[in-house]
Amino acid sequence: MLLATVAERTVELVGCDTMLHAEKFEQFVPLTDRVDQRITVETTDRITPPDGKPLGSHRMTTWCEVASGQYVLSHTQGLFQLHFNDDFSDVRFFMSPTLPKADILQYLYVSQCMNAHALANGGIGFHGAGLCFDEQSGVLLVGTSGTGKSTLTTALSAIDPTMTVLCEETVIGMKKDDGYRMYGTPLCGGNDRFSPRFAPLRGVVILRRGDTDRFFTPSSKEAFFGLLETAQRPVYHRELCETAVDRIADIQKTIPIYGFDHTAGPNAGTILYRALEREGLLQKGRLT
Amino acid sequence: MKIKEGYLLRELADTYVVVPVGQAAVDLRGMITLNGTGAFLWKQLQTSQTVEALVKALVAEYDVDISRATTDVENYIEVLKTHQLLDDTVEGTV
Numbered sequence: 001m002l003l004a005t006v007a008e009r010t011v012e013l014v015g016c017d018t019m020l021h022a023e024k025f026e027q028f029v030p031l032t033d034r035v036d037q038r039i040t041v042e043t044t045d046r047i048t049p050p051d052g053k054p055l056g057s058h059r060m061t062t063w064c065e066v067a068s069g070q071y072v073l074s075h076t077q078g079l080f081q082l083h084f085n086d087d088f089s090d091v092r093f094f095m096s097p098t099l100p101k102a103d104i105l106q107y108l109y110v111s112q113c114m115n116a117h118a119l120a121n122g123g124i125g126f127h128g129a130g131l132c133f134d135e136q137s138g139v140l141l142v143g144t145s146g147t148g149k150s151t152l153t154t155a156l157s158a159i160d161p162t163m164t165v166l167c168e169e170t171v172i173g174m175k176k177d178d179g180y181r182m183y184g185t186p187l188c189g190g191n192d193r194f195s196p197r198f199a200p201l202r203g204v205v206i207l208r209r210g211d212t213d214r215f216f217t218p219s220s221k222e223a224f225f226g227l228l229e230t231a232q233r234p235v236y237h238r239e240l241c242e243t244a245v246d247r248i249a250d251i252q253k254t255i256p257i258y259g260f261d262h263t264a265g266p267n268a269g270t271i272l273y274r275a276l277e278r279e280g281l282l283q284k285g286r287l288t
Numbered sequence: 289m290k291i292k293e294g295y296l297l298r299e300l301a302d303t304y305v306v307v308p309v310g311q312a313a314v315d316l317r318g319m320i321t322l323n324g325t326g327a328f329l330w331k332q333l334q335t336s337q338t339v340e341a342l343v344k345a346l347v348a349e350y351d352v353d354i355s356r357a358t359t360d361v362e363n364y365i366e367v368l369k370t371h372q373l374l375d376d377t378v379e380g381t382v
Contacts, residue, residue, distance in 0.1 A: 236311075
């Protein structure tokens with residue numbers, strides 16, 4: 001009787017995990033190349049130090065929520081302040097003049113706080129591409145680096161010019177009365193294809209590179225691993241981490257999860273599009 | 289012996305998974321899958337246990353003889369030890 005399988009699959013965490021692994025910092029290009037016009041950065045010496053209980057801390061930084069969607073981060077060299085609006089469409093980033101103007105730190109802190117805010121408010125962040133069809137059906141493509149999110153997004157937008165992209169980097173799923181909605185974030189390397197601000201989440205596709213193109217329904221274990229692998233889990237913060245795990249399990253119960261192994265070849269986009277049609281995630285008949 | 293702090297056991301549709309959180313997520317960069325009996329033993333090990341107590345609990349819960357249960361428990365403990373998932377500093381060591 002097989003009782004336990006340990007570390008069946010090594011998980012490469014992305015996003016928040018990078019705080020723990022400095023060697024991965026070089027994976028991040030400067031903030032200015034990774035965000036769109038929805039984020040503003042301002043230098044100011046008028047940030048008030050927080051006096052509440054820190055929401056979290058790591059290494060040289062602790063952060064507090066000072067109002068809904070507003071966070072102050074205390075760094076040994078100064079203060080950051082972040083403001084999000086409800087649909088993550090606008091992020092304002094303030095920083096003390098004493099702080100190093102390290103784009104990478106800004107990117108990480110925006111990502112950290114956005115994810116903490118999502119987790120505390122019924123949501124969770126994923127490393128993925130949020131696609132919107134017919135302005136009403138959202139499909140989230142998740143996958144680790146190199147699994148073809150951008151390639152497939154480009155292929156699908158060529159097939160269906162009405163498809164819009166919420167984001168190609170960090171997508172937030174938030175629980176609402178009618179299920180989950182996915183929100184794009186400014187951490188997306190924006191271009192003019194990015195709109196609207198949110199869409200109802202109708203399905204999640206876990207991407208993997210393979211030798212053949214295959215769209216399938218994964219086992220519950222595969223689905224859970226695929227989501228966990230691409231979710232932003234603040235691994236150094238037990239409470240938020242537990243919340244993330246439970247939220248992933250809830251998404252798995254609520255939203256259809258699919259798998260797509262693909263070669264990134266010329267037919268991959270068409271195969272995926274037809275599969276999404278078949279599953280009722282987008283309007284049929286557009287692809288001839 | 290007991291399971292170290294920092295692991296969450298969750299039941300999925302057809303399996304059980306254990307996810308490390310906090311410092312444990314740094315120590316074990318992976319996940320653990322369990323079948324029903326594995327999950328049963330994991331739950332037992334959330335409090336301090338001996339091998340004898342685990343065998344007894346397994347025999348009481350499942351249709352398995354003591355010899356088979358002993359072998360399985362010992363193998364299970366070995367897997368946990370290999371991956372440093374056990375806290376041997378508490379009472380009730382092997």
